[in-house]
Amino acid sequence: MTTAERDRVHIAQIEEYLTTLSNWGRWGEDDRLGTLNLITPEVRRRAAANVRSGTAISLARNLDPLRPDPLHSGVTNVQRDSKVGEVRHLLGKEARWDAVGEEITLSPHGGNAHLDGLGHYYWDGLFYNGFPASASNNTIGSAHLSVSHATEGIITRGVLLDIAGLHGVPYLERCHAVHVDELLEAERRQGVQVRSGDVLLIHTGNAAALETLGPVYRTANPGPLDGVQAGLDISCLPFLHDRDVAAMGADGTHDVQPAQVDDFDFARPIHAVSLVAMGLWLMDNLDLTALARACEAEKRWEFLFTALPWRFVGATSSPLNPVAVL
Template identity: 55%
Template sequence: MTISTPVTTPTQDEVIGYIDSLSNWGRWGEDDRLGTLNLITPEARIRAAQLVKDGTVVSLSRNIDPDDADPLGTGLAVVQRFMGIGEAEHHMGKGTVRFDGVTEYVGIAAHGSNTHLDGLAHYSWDGKNYNGFGADQITSIGGSKALSVHHASDGIVTRGVLLDIPALHGVPWLQPSHAITPEELLAAEERQGVTVGSGDALLVHTGHAARTYAEGPNSPRNPNQPGLQAACLPFLRERDVAVIGGDAIQDVQPSGYGLDMLRPIHTVGLVALGLWLIDNMELTDLAAKVTETGRSEFFFAMLPWRMVGVTSSATNPIALF
């Protein structure tokens, strides 16, 4: 398949202009805290449920393993696990008990190699988060007062669509720093016979996880990753995507822009569109399933933790066929 190259790559000033031109601020009310999750209507969930045919489930998350805490080499994946063994006998006091229990404390750096959901307070621009909420409402002690992942308490249950970019090019994975263009997204739709629509969970397979496992991670000081180029932002807005996920961090790295726009998909997506992001998914098995069945759409479900005041949740999304 011939893939046309984009006429132009947006300049940094043009990408900054997306903050206004693609904005969803006020679209669902001045106090809205759901952003694009508003696009997942009851009707969208019903349509998604009708995609279930054989009950096959594919997990879209990798393990959270303290013994392998940073498999993708992000440099931010601290996992602490402290086990408490023998609590029953210790706390029961008198006599000897015949049962015992184990408890633990687990600490996770949520924005790291593990699969996680980015909430709308994760990024700000000019002192504002999504819908104009002030970034000053986030403090290290008080947490995020206005926007938090607990607002997604209904879960993210909708139609999922996988666009397989390596398969489009006939390769097992994209090379580091491959910038995915809107033209490639359109070509993948055409090849797979699917169209991304309103309220969808769009998953973009780059093969980054598979390449990393095969060849080893990049240094955190040189975080080259395939991902979406900023030119894809109008596509995401026009299609009214509810959530976007990938097996890297959405943004191609390096992005080609300065420090102000180091990650334009994150910055414009979260702040202007109110678009929730799922970073570092495990999409290898899902891509194989799509190839095997020829089905690029499926029932998608993800139930983030109802944690108040935080900007991320570790999560285990699933695709149900």
């Protein structure tokens, strides 16, 4: 099969998935939560039963203005303007007590752990559930699908599928496309099964690769799609839909890079189909290295997952510090 023929097959499949894997209207015409609807009180109650050792593991990196771009993504807007001696400045004189404050500017989308809300991607002018992209603008942000709708947070059973561990390596080859048969084999190897309402975490070892080898780019002047990383093949999309995954996290940006299709419109199919068609929330750029080691040590890959996005009206994303409790 030539590259052009392969691209036509992939494009036809992605366009089909945008329809056949759609959850539009499943939870009502005005639904803003998408797959987070699958995290019911009963799902949370069962998830709490997965806490055994009580070990808590953060799945994020520090937001550090002195190291604003740890993944070398090119997004470096992490700034802190500290205000030492707030009371002194307010009163114009010294006081027995004083304070330190700050103003913080950051771009959640980018090199640090963050949540992609359903207002992040749209396709042919429409967001998830048919909300028009034209209603969102630079003043109000996301008009219909703000991350602030996730007021109950993401508290549920988490499952780590260790694809790097499946292959016996600390990290996959940078351009490795994870296929659905690898997800199924990881389930069998680990003795765990992804089920409705779960957060699914995919460990490819991207974080370890970056720490060990540094970033790899296709071009000398890289753009947002020029990084080289392991990620999901489009064959994984029906698996996510059929298993009713509530949210998904990866130690990269989910989509394998370079893109599987030489067409910019179809360069991020995991993001496009998940966010727009399925209403599946995504967590990018997690650090899953420590969790993968702990799961291997305890020989279990399910745990209580907690992530509390900020209630920022109009925002399409939120910085995150997800925590897994084993």
